[in-house]
Amino acid sequence: MQYTKNEQVAQALPKEKKQRFCALLGDVELSLLYKASVHGYDAPAFHQRCDRQGPTLLVAYNNSGYVFGGYTSVDYTQSGQYITDEEAFLFYFQGKIPVCVKINSGHHARVDDSAGPSxxxxxxxxxxxxxxxxxxxxxxxxxxxTTMYGNDGNLKECEVYKIEQIPPVSVEEKPWRDVPWTTERREELVKLIKNYKPLESSVNRVRILMIGPVGAGKSSFFNSINSIFTGHVTNKAMAGSSSTSLTTQFRTYQVKDGREGKPLPFVLCDTMGLEEQSGAGLDIEDISCILQGLIPDRYMFNPVAPYQLKEQKFSRSASLEQKIHCVVYVIDATKISLMSSKLEEKLAGIRKKVNSLGVPQIVLMTKVDEACPLVEEDLQKVYISSYIKTKVQEVSSRLGVPVSCVLPVKNYSQELELNLSCDVLLLTALQQMLRFADDYLDDISPSY
Incomplete structure (x- = not known):
């Protein structure tokens, strides 16, 4: 698991020292993979998060205040082989400056075994x-x-960072999706959503289920949509940075047309975040019950004990209005390449369950501004960014959904005022969700 600008786990590496390393290693970013005080000082915990991640920087901190460690350009794979790596080095700090100690000629940089880093x-x-x-x-x-770490071998922290090359700023000859970035388009989308009516007369409001890893931006998406229709940035749903899910209940959020207005014709359903390890995060069986409309609002999730149908007060099946009409997977654009195989398997299991119930699915790709410097500079360049286009294609491949079902967005996070470009992307995504919900209602059996 990788941690980036909105760190799910706080980095011990001071910003100034981090900038020194970025300058030393070239045009790169450091993304936190492993933090021993959180994940454990044992070798399996280290390898679970750091194997097959490419070049890495290990930073250690001892009780005497020394900061030191090492860099390797070769993956950890537990191959048992001696590794030749001419780019490897150890380092320590003299004041604010990192001093590098290169590997001596003719020696191996390390042994790629199952033990801890060495x-x-x-x-x-x-x-x-x-x-x-x-x-x-x-x-x-x-x-x-003595110079390197003051002969003090007691560590108070040990971190490993992935070294990522900052993507080159490149643009497509023409936008790979046409989006009018105008106030008129924003107002048109707002009007379409306000006037939307579900195809099925027995359904007053379609229910959209948000699913995704911890910290991907599910709650932030609701807050962002709520902000648009409220007229200013809001923070109704709990959102932020944490190593575990801030959402612990199943929540159904209605959005009103203004502070005193009537509820709009959709409900956004927020879930506990997915985690790669078993017995943590949202359980697939809970998702099945949510899809069928069997879990009530404010149900408290229990990662080690999924919802039991016998907990219901009534044994009758849920009405069509209580069921989920569209599923949205929320994926952080900065973490797509580092998605673990366990998390990918979990998402595949969820998609299989959703497919069996015939519910349409969309992917919301968040934090596109953090993923690409071009988009960070100007959000309206999201659809001419070659890098974002490759990330959309990667999400499509990993999750098994069509490219047309992957929607890049930027949630409101640190802004104090609404932004036209943010609104257009968010409202376009919401409009697609409503269209998909209508497809589901159109296909549903008349027996319901």
């Missing part, structure tokens, strides 16, 4: 699954333990 069979971090660094001595790197 360099040159010389310096071992989280040694024996403990918060310590152990210097075995050796000739791979020429280091002085």
């Amino acid at each position: 360099f040159g069979q010389q310096l071992y971090f989280c040694y024996n699954n403990q918060p310590v660094v152990y210097n075995q001595g050796g000739n791979a790197y020429t280091i002085n333990a």
